[in-house]
Amino acid sequence: MLFPYGTLPFYKPDMMSRPPQESALGVAEAETLIRRTLRPLGTERVALGAAAGRILRETIAAERDQPPYDRVMMDGIALRHGAPARLPILGTQRAGMPALNLTDPSGCIETMTGAMCPAGADTIVPVERITRVDGVATLEPGYTPVPGQFIHRRGSDCRAGEALLSPGTRLSAPALAVLAGNGVAEVAVSRRPRLAILSTGDELVPVDGPVRDWEIRRSNEEAIAASLALHGFGEAERFWAPDDPDATMAVMTRALAERDVVILSGGVSMGDFDYVPQALEQLGVRRIFHRVAQRPGRPLWFGLGPQGQAVFALPGNPVSAMTCFTRYVLPALTAAEGATESRAVPLALAEDAPRLPDLTRFMPARLTHAASGQTLAHLLPVSTSGDFNHLGSTDGIVEIPPGDGAAPAGSAVTFHGW
Ligand SMILES: Nc1nc2c(c(=O)[nH]1)N[C@H]1C(S)=C(S)[C@@H](COP(=O)(O)OP(=O)(O)OC[C@H]3O[C@@H](n4cnc5c(N)ncnc54)[C@H](O)[C@@H]3O)O[C@H]1N2
Numbered sequence: 121m122l123f124p125y126g127t128l129p130f131y132k133p134d135m136m137s138r139p140p141q142e143s144a145l146g147v148a149e150a151e152t153l154i155r156r157t158l159r160p161l162g163t164e165r166v167a168l169g170a171a172a173g174r175i176l177r178e179t180i181a182a183e184r185d186q187p188p189y190d191r192v193m194m195d196g197i198a199l200r201h202g203a204p205a206r207l208p209i210l211g212t213q214r215a216g217m218p219a220l221n222l223t224d225p226s227g228c229i230e231t232m233t234g235a236m237c238p239a240g241a242d243t244i245v246p247v248e249r250i251t252r253v254d255g256v257a258t259l260e261p262g263y264t265p266v267p268g269q270f271i272h273r274r275g276s277d278c279r280a281g282e283a284l285l286s287p288g289t290r291l292s293a294p295a296l297a298v299l300a301g302n303g304v305a306e307v308a309v310s311r312r313p314r315l316a317i318l319s320t321g322d323e324l325v326p327v328d329g330p331v332r333d334w335e336i337r338r339s340n341e342e343a344i345a346a347s348l349a350l351h352g353f354g355e356a357e358r359f360w361a362p363d364d365p366d367a368t369m370a371v372m373t374r375a376l377a378e379r380d381v382v383i384l385s386g387g388v389s390m391g392d393f394d395y396v397p398q399a400l401e402q403l404g405v406r407r408i409f410h411r412v413a414q415r416p417g418r419p420l421w422f423g424l425g426p427q428g429q430a431v432f433a434l435p436g437n438p439v440s441a442m443t444c445f446t447r448y449v450l451p452a453l454t455a456a457e458g459a460t461e462s463r464a465v466p467l468a469l470a471e472d473a474p475r476l477p478d479l480t481r482f483m484p485a486r487l488t489h490a491a492s493g494q495t496l497a498h499l500l501p502v503s504t505s506g507d508f509n510h511l512g513s514t515d516g517i518v519e520i521p522p523g524d525g526a527a528p529a530g531s532a533v534t535f536h537g538w
């Protein structure tokens with residue numbers, strides 16, 4: 121269907137002629153503008169069982185001294201240093217019971233790992249170093265107990281009140297152990313963003329239906345949704361709009377409703393049916409930038425919606441969409457969550473990487489981990505930014521700053537994982 125400009129309801133007369141090609145921002149400037157625009161996400165309290173992978177938004181302090189008592193570290197006997205080699209066994213100190221009292225310094229108390237050290241005892245001898253006959257423990261000939269050995273002293277790990285986890289920490293498996301071990305059953309984490317993914321284009325058809333010669337299966341939204349899920353952002357609602365201004369506006373209106381972030385793909389370049397930027401601006405989404413000096417992904421558009429929504433309009437070509445999503449959207453969401461981590465990591469190029477004089481270049485790469493300890497990025501040159509069929513075996517993209525000639529093999533580049 122054709123829509124001559126004059127018939128588009130949302131085109132003001134001064135929008136009918138195309139603006140001259142605008143200059144493009146640098147990658148770092150674009151990133152800074154995004155960071156300044158995105159609002160930090162609020163917090164919510166979740167039960168421990170739902171906290172793994174979330175971003176902590178409070179300080180977690182030790183509930184009590186850790187360990188909370190002088191903890192026996194070996195199954196064996198507890199004695200007072202200087203006791204004789206033959207010691208009557210006066211009792212059994214199990215884990216989960218209050219401390220017994222070693223009243224006779226020439227005797228001993230059987231102990232279990234994790235138990236309280238009996239009062240009056242100061243040394244543990246492991247069971248492998250003794251024989252036990254008729255209620256008497258005898259030390260192995262020549263074995264000299266070391267005073268204080270095998271007692272994990274109260275408070276030697278941390279003192280009550282000491283900060284153990286700081287806001288911005290991603291809750292890993294050990295962090296969950298810290299929460300549980302310190303009596304935190306519910307924790308403040310960043311709220312998940314409410315997300316919408318909207319793709320545009322008449323040629324796009326669903327994955328599970330028939331596809332005609334002139335049609336393309338929608339794949340960008342699948343990659344974006346997968347990345348969001350893999351990085352713990354939960355589910356995004358999906359929308360599709362044909363290349364029709366009214367339909368685009370209607371779908372955008374629904375996508376913008378009550379969202380923190382809207383991610384569009386397609387319709388941001390110079391084509392007669394690339395309505396996305398104008399439609400967004402018509403709906404009150406203020407453009408922050410359009411076009412970044414990069415390849416792929418030059419037509420990237422970013423704006424701020426009327427309710428403070430961050431709106432990313434990614435170029436439709438699949439490699440460009442995935443590159444822009446990985447380079448800009450994911451890190452921005454991570455920052456909005458208040459995470460202190462950085463998604464970008466430095467590593468070495470496995471081979472020379474051709475630079476572009478005025479553009480930052482992003483190239484898909486597969487990582488290998490050399491025995492030397494070096495992680496190498498092997499580049500997967502793609503013929504065009506529409507060529508995504510070989511990306512399935514790659515790990516992410518490397519960022520090659522503008523310049524002449526090639527970045528040499530072995531030099532450090534920034535890697536962004538998918
Ligand atoms: N005259 C100019 N033409 C183009 C320019 C330019 O500066 N001047 N920029 C080129 C660049 S760079 C890119 S990237 C593309 C971006 O175009 P759009 O964002 O408008 O995207 P579309 O035209 O809608 O689609 C491009 C391409 O990608 C396919 N596509 C789109 N959405 C999906 C999807 N969800 N799943 C799979 N594939 C998708 C679409 O079928 C097209 O083949 O513009 C250049 N042109």
Ligand code: MOO
Pocket residue numbers: 414415416417418419435437440504505506
């Ligand atoms: O640079 Mo566009 O993003 O390649 O095709």
